[in-house]
Amino acid sequence: SQTIHQWPATLVQPVGSPLSLECTVEGTSNPNLYWYRQAAGRGLQLLFYSVGIGQISSEVPQNLSASRPQDRQFILSSKKLLLSDSGFYLCAWRDRGRGNEKLFFGSGTQLSVL
C-alpha cells in the first residue's frame, strides 16, 4: 500500500533562518507531488506541484522554493524565512494514471517563524 511521510511534525525557526521540509512517498512510482500551505483557521493554498523529477511548477510567487531530486521525494525550502511563512505545510501525492483523481495528504508540518 502507498504511504506518505512528511517531517518534521513541528518546527520553530527564527526569522531569517533557512528551511528544509521533506516529503517521501512509498508504494508508488512517478506520482504527482504537491505542497500546500494552510494558515491558521484557513483553507489550503497550493504552493508547488511536480509531475516528474526536476519538474516544478509554482502557483504563488513567494519566499519559498521546491525541488524534486528523486521520483518520490519532494522538498520545500527557503533561504531566509519570514514571519509570514508560518503555517501548516502539507505534502500530497496522486497517482498519474488516467482516472486517478484522488489526492492523499501527509500528516503535515506546523512551522512557526518567530
Next chain:
Amino acid sequence: QQQVKQSPQSLIVQKGGISIINCAYENTAFDYFPWYQQFPGKGPALLIAIRPDVSEKKEGRFTISFNKSAKQFSLHIMDSQPGDSATYFCAASKPGSARQLTFGSGTQLTVLP
C-alpha cells in the same frame, strides 16, 4: 479569484442531527469534486467524491448532492456524531496532467453530545 466558495464557515449541530455544508464553483471545466475531513493537527483525509455525471453519491452517513446546472454541490452528514467534529473542505479539479485541487475555505463542524 476564489473558484470554489464554501459555506457556512462554522456549523453547530446536535448529536443525531443532519449537517449540511454547501459549495459553489465557477469553472465549468471542473469534473471531480471531493470532500475532505481534517482533524486538528492532521492532514486532510479524503471522505467522499463525486463526478458531474451523477447527482448524488452516498457512502454510509455521508452523501454528496450535485447540481450541475447550478454549479453547486453539498455534503450531508446524517445522524451526526461528536466524532464527526472536524473541519470539512470541498474541492474541485479539472482534467490535466497536474490535476491541481482547488479548495473551498473550509467549514468547522461541531457536533454537540
